[in-house]
Structures are given as C-alpha cells and as structure tokens.
Amino acid sequence: MDSVSDQFSRPLRDLRISVTDRCNFRCVYCMPREVFGPGYAFVPRKDLLTLEEIARIAQAFATLGMRKVRITGGEPLIRRNLEHLIEMLNATSGIEDISLTTNGSMLTAGRALALKQAGLRRLTVSLDALDDKTFKQINDVDYPASRVLDGIENARSAGFSEIKVNAVVRRGFNEHAVLDLVDYFRGTGCIVRFIEYMDVGETNGWNLDDVIPARELISQIDAKYPVEPISPNYQGEVAKRWRFRDDQGEIGFITSVTESFCGDCSRARLSAVGKIYTCLFATEGHDLRMLVRSGASDSDLLESIKNIWQARSDRYSELRGMNVPMPDSGKSKVEMSHIGG
Ligand code: SAM
Ligand code: SF4
Ligand code: SF4
Numbered sequence: 510m511d512s513v514s515d516q517f518s519r520p521l522r523d524l525r526i527s528v529t530d531r532c533n534f535r536c537v538y539c540m541p542r543e544v545f546g547p548g549y550a551f552v553p554r555k556d557l558l559t560l561e562e563i564a565r566i567a568q569a570f571a572t573l574g575m576r577k578v579r580i581t582g583g584e585p586l587i588r589r590n591l592e593h594l595i596e597m598l599n600a601t602s603g604i605e606d607i608s609l610t611t612n613g614s615m616l617t618a619g620r621a622l623a624l625k626q627a628g629l630r631r632l633t634v635s636l637d638a639l640d641d642k643t644f645k646q647i648n649d650v651d652y653p654a655s656r657v658l659d660g661i662e663n664a665r666s667a668g669f670s671e672i673k674v675n676a677v678v679r680r681g682f683n684e685h686a687v688l689d690l691v692d693y694f695r696g697t698g699c700i701v702r703f704i705e706y707m708d709v710g711e712t713n714g715w716n717l718d719d720v721i722p723a724r725e726l727i728s729q730i731d732a733k734y735p736v737e738p739i740s741p742n743y744q745g746e747v748a749k750r751w752r753f754r755d756d757q758g759e760i761g762f763i764t765s766v767t768e769s770f771c772g773d774c775s776r777a778r779l780s781a782v783g784k785i786y787t788c789l790f791a792t793e794g795h796d797l798r799m800l801v802r803s804g805a806s807d808s809d810l811l812e813s814i815k816n817i818w819q820a821r822s823d824r825y826s827e828l829r830g831m832n833v834p835m836p837d838s839g840k841s842k843v844e845m846s847h848i849g850g
Pocket of ligand 2: 532533534535536539540582583584612635846
C-alpha cells in the first residue's frame with residue numbers, strides 16, 4: 510500500500526464522509542432557517558454519490574493510508590440504507606475505525622442496533638443544552654432534549670460504549686448549559702466534548718466575540734469538579750482531553766479557534782456530491798464524482814487523490830490566529846452541512 514503526505518508532511522489518515530446535505534434540524538449556527546428554509550436548493554438525489562461510489566472512493570483513500578472514517582452530514586441517519594455503506598466500509602482493507610456523528614433524533618432502538626450490527630464502532634451525538642428552552646432555540650425545530658437523551662440510551666443499550674456528546678458553545682446562547690451537561694454525563698461513561706463556535710461556511714454570521722475560549726470553560730468546570738489534562742490517545746487527536754480528578758471520567762475541548770491544531774491535521778472530507786475538501790474552511794473542492802462516473806480506473810482514482818493530497822497546504826485556523834492575510838479571502842467557504850464537522 511502507498512502512503513502520501515501533503516506540503517507540510519502531514520499524512521492522510523482520516524476521511525469524513527458527508528452522506529447527505531439535508532437535515533431535520535435547523536441549528537442556528539449551521540443551517541440557519543433564513544438561508545436553509547423553504548426554497549433552499551438541496552442536492553437532487555441523482556447528484557448524490559451512491560453508497561457504492563462512496564465505498565469505492567473510501568477504498569482508494571485506504572490504499573493511500575487513510576485508516577479512520579467518520580460518517581456525517583447534514584444528518585447522516587436521513588440517508589436510507591446507511592447500514593449497507595457501513596458494511597462495505599467494514600469490509601475494506603486498511604479501514605480500522607468507523608464512527609458516525611448524529612443529532613440523535615433518529616436513534617431509535619432498532620436503528621441503533623442495526624448500526625452496531627453493520628459494524629459501526631463509535632458514535633458521537635450532538636447536544637448543545639439539556640434545558641428545552643435553550644435547545645429548541647438552537648435546533649429551531651422545537652425538538653426536545655429528552656428525545657436526544659433517549660437516542661443516547663438506545664445507543665448504549667445497543668452496545669455502544671464511550672459515546673461522545675458534542676456541544677458547541679456560543680456566548681449568549683448556551684454557556685449555562687456547560688455545567689448542566691457535565692453534571693448529567695459525569696460518571697456515565699459518555700465523554701462530553703465542548704467545541705468552540707467556528708467560522709465555518711458563510712451563513713451563520715460568525716463573530717469572534719461569540720467564541721468562548723475553552724480555557725474559560727475549563728476554569729468554570731474545574732471550580733465545581735477539579736479536572737486535570739491527560740495525554741492524547743494518539744497523535745492528531747482533535748479534542749484535548751481532561752479527566753475528573755475523582756475518577757468520574759473525562760471531558761474534551763475542541764479549541765479550533767483559540768488553539769489551532771493544523772500541524773497535525775490529517776483529515777480529508779468527501780461531500781455528498783463527491784467533492785474532496787482538504788480543509789473544513791476550504792472554498793473549493795475537487796470533483797471525484799465526475800471522475801468516477803466517467804469510467805475512471807482504480808489507478809486513475811488513486812492518482813487523482815494522491816495529487817490532491819500532495820498539493821495540500823491548508824492551515825486555515827493557524828493563519829487566522831496569526832492575523833495574516835488569508836488565502837482565498839473574498840471567496841465563499843463551503844457550508845458545514847455539505848462537508849460535516
Ligand atoms: N447533523 C449531525 C450532528 O449535528 O451531529 C452531523 C453533522 S454536524 C455538521 C457535525 C458537528 O458539527 C455537530 O456536532 C455540530 O454541532 C458541529 N457544528 C456545526 N456547525 C458548527 C460551527 N459553526 N462551529 C462549531 N461546530 C459546529
Ligand atoms: Fe443539522 Fe447537525 Fe447542522 Fe444541526 S449541526 S443543522 S443537526 S447538520
Ligand atoms: Fe485541518 Fe483546516 Fe482545521 Fe487546520 S483549519 S485543523 S487544516 S481542517
């Protein structure tokens with residue numbers, strides 16, 4: 510098997526696969542209703558990669574050293590027969606880990622079991638607040654937090670252990686939810702990860718003042734439950750890990766804004782229409798669907814992905830932190846719902 514490195518000697522290790530651009534939520538920081546409301550042009554079905562096309566592309570990535578796949582969206586559980594994709598990925602040599610990020614609203618007991626049986630290894634459920642007033646303000650579809658908690662329970666009963674819970678923290682919205690989430694999940698085996706609100710896409714009206722630095726959250730949590738940092742599980746781990754000193758588990762912080770981690774970034778993203786993005790903040794993708802649908806051979810596909818990765822020099826968060834002119838400024842960044850988190 511080949512392996513491939515980019516312009517900063519970063520290997521290709523992870524692939525995030527967005528299986529749909531649609532979602533049943535309208536989170537204000539991701540798919541604001543004013544933009545993604547009636548009239549918004551979602552991708553027509555014929556333009557979505559088929560599950561077989563996704564599996565074929567993933568196989569090519571695995572040949573180049575990719576080891577971990579995360580399935581995302583939009584809301585990935587909207588995609589019919591997703592379990593079949595998971596089975597195909599599971600049978601792909603080189604892929605060691607398959608995980609999925611979901612809003613939890615479709616995690617019925619039956620679906621959770623089907624995902625587990627198909628070979629899904631790990632599950633992340635997004636939940637930004639436990640009180641309905643805040644949670645509904647964020648999801649903007651009147652969805653209660655208790656039903657997401659039910660989804661998490663269903664996943665646990667299906668045999669998923671160490672479920673991660675993602676919470677985006679935005680000043681003025683849900684900072685009070687941080688301790689609620691810690692109180693609720695501490696000691697349960699679920700790992701809550703607090704994510705700094707990011708300037709992904711162009712539609713959420715992001716402002717630096719809305720970002721609550723992780724260090725602020727850490728002192729807030731530490732004052733109630735003393736915590737200490739622990740080493741990453743592996744090089745390039747996105748979340749910084751902290752443990753409760755009284756052995757009640759751990760929490761994580763994704764400091765994309767205040768402490769960038771571009772130096773270790775080994776992630777590529779495949780959009781639902783088959784474009785490869787080499788950064789979450791990219792403005793342009795590389796079209797693999799056209800290649801796949803025009804009868805390209807496996808070695809053509811491999812060569813194309815290799816060239817894309819070798820040319821990669823993205824380090825958006827690092828540059829943003831340095832206050833230098835940004836490459837591609839003035840061009841529109843791709844939306845989160847097209848490439849997943
Ligand atoms: N719909 C699924 C979900 O919400 O888990 C998967 C896709 S969603 C785009 C993936 C993750 O990105 C979620 O945890 C979401 O909270 C996070 N996210 C979306 N927009 C964000 C933003 N502007 N800043 C930080 N995280 C964001
Ligand atoms: Fe949907 Fe996830 Fe975006 Fe919320 S964060 S709108 S659940 S894709
Ligand atoms: Fe990776 Fe781009 Fe995020 Fe940096 S800004 S960590 S290169 S996705």
